[in-house]
Amino acid sequence: MLKITMSRLPLLSDPMIAVLIAATGIALLFPATGETKEAASSISNAGIFLLFLINGMRIRRAEIVRGLSNWRYFGPLIIFVFPGMAMLGLGFAHLGGGALPPMVALGFVYLGCLPSTVQSATSYTSLAAGNVGLAVVGAALINIVGVFVSAPLFALLAGEAAGAIGNEAIVRIGLILVLPFVVGQIVQGRVIDRIAAHRSQIAWLDRAVIGIAVYVAFSGAVEQGLGAMLATRDWLILVAMVLGMLVIALAAAWTSAKLLGLVRADRIAFLFAGSQKSVAIGAPLAAILFPAESAGFVIAPLLIYHLAQLVLAAPMAARMVKGRDQALG
Template sequence: MTKPPAAPARFPFLTDPMIAVLVIATALALLLPAAGEARATATTVSNVGIFVLFLVNGMRIRRSEIARGLANWRYFGPLMLFVFGAMALGGLGFASLAGNVLPPLVALGFVYLGCLPSTVQSATSYTSLAQGNVALSVVGAALINIAGVLVSAPLFALLGGGGAGEIGGEAIIRIVLILVLPFAIGQAVQDRFIDKLIAHKSTAAWLDRAVIGIAVYVAFSGAVEQGLATMFAPADWAALIVLVLAMLGLALASAWGTAVLLGLPRPDRIAFLFAGSQKSVAIGAPLAAILFPPASAGFVIAPLLLYHLAQLVLAAPLALRLAKDAD
């Protein structure tokens, strides 16, 4: 007799290894921050890891998926505008609010958060759990992340202004060499390696987590050395959490409302909801390690890390509710 499929966990985020990686990296930075020569070594290791990660990403995102997504411009055009337009402007608005109660670099982190692409794995997983259009979600997430490599940094520079938001020639060179070049190489050699990557999918997933963990560790090490504990009072953490939850709630409501206004069928609306509202720490943490000095990066990515956790917490019950409504 065939066993029935196991019921999905009510709170799958609790079993997500990425949460443990982020918690461990942050705790390690608080207890044993990398400083001096150790920081230089950790930064080099982080940059090498980021290069390898984007090389693998170039290998595993099929060119056929990219072509198929570009053909469906009536869906992906509005989705791109929402992710890099509406969300970026929303981040700018929340940064203005945060500037009244939080340190400037943390407030700037809301602009950075708004400019990032959406997640790949979790957006697809929750679209499936909610009985949405999984194929559309997979292609959409791939296209958005490819665009994010090229769009997020200049968009952030445009909206973030000067200071930490200023991107000079050196940062552009690092982005090209560490993000764009390995991705392009991966696309070029994809046919030789994609089957092996599919066969070792779990190993590739742990590569993602390890690289993100190292980038977060390096970023928060710099913040700790700059006095994170003394600059951030409990009231500041409370204000940051409230603002992050408000931004996520607005993102979810706006993504669903936009999909309704576009007249998308329900499965496509669900795909739009998760692809439009979620933000990728897999792009955000490595990109921050390239854009910002370690003394600034930890403050800037603080809203991103909390947003990532919050989106996982809320996405699970939301997806189950959407699935129940569909039934």
């Protein structure tokens, strides 16, 4: 008999949900403005630098090599996660162009260009009795690729809207994301055991950095009149569009995995790695890529998508295990 404990349900156990809700709520009530906003942005950038330095230290090079050797799985997965999902996001951006503020609609393109999650994609693959080893390596590889690919891909698809961001954003990405990650990879051999020993503390560092990035982004949106620009009708349209994009992504990932001829366990890993999107990369990258007055609008689809993917993933994983058990029985 299938047993799913309450502690395994995302809304009851994932601290990231509480962090995102708290950061958004504080920004709505007490947005950072003026000198406070500049200080918060500096703290956010410093935290992002530290976060990506540690990411470089803890993602083992052997996992990267192992991932690169399995192109029958990882090649199609990278194509699906980046150009595939980016084009889906572009379609939804055009769909919402007349109904949503331009920067919110642009957020669908940004959402599509992001890598998949690491922790939840792996967790739900395990919960659904999928190939966990493949999920772990795939999530690590996708996130490494995302550090280098997400911003250029977004700039390519966003066109004139991306041009308004400013060319200096590419320099900031290099200095705050790529440089610390590369340094972390270089020194990894000396520190990886100590990093592994402090896994729980590092997990809270991740959440804190993401929370600060979300707070800074939404503070800028509140300062620009987020409440006035998005009425109740707009929020309903936004949520409906995000749910539509997620459902299409899930169906497309599962169908693609079937067409590739993957066994069921590998299809499950492909499903979660392909359809889920990472707020852990998306929020810090937005803090670097977009001006403070725009970032909150752009990441609105991402935050809703992140919550929705967690809500849907748990019952999906449960049904997959139940279906497998019934087939075996």
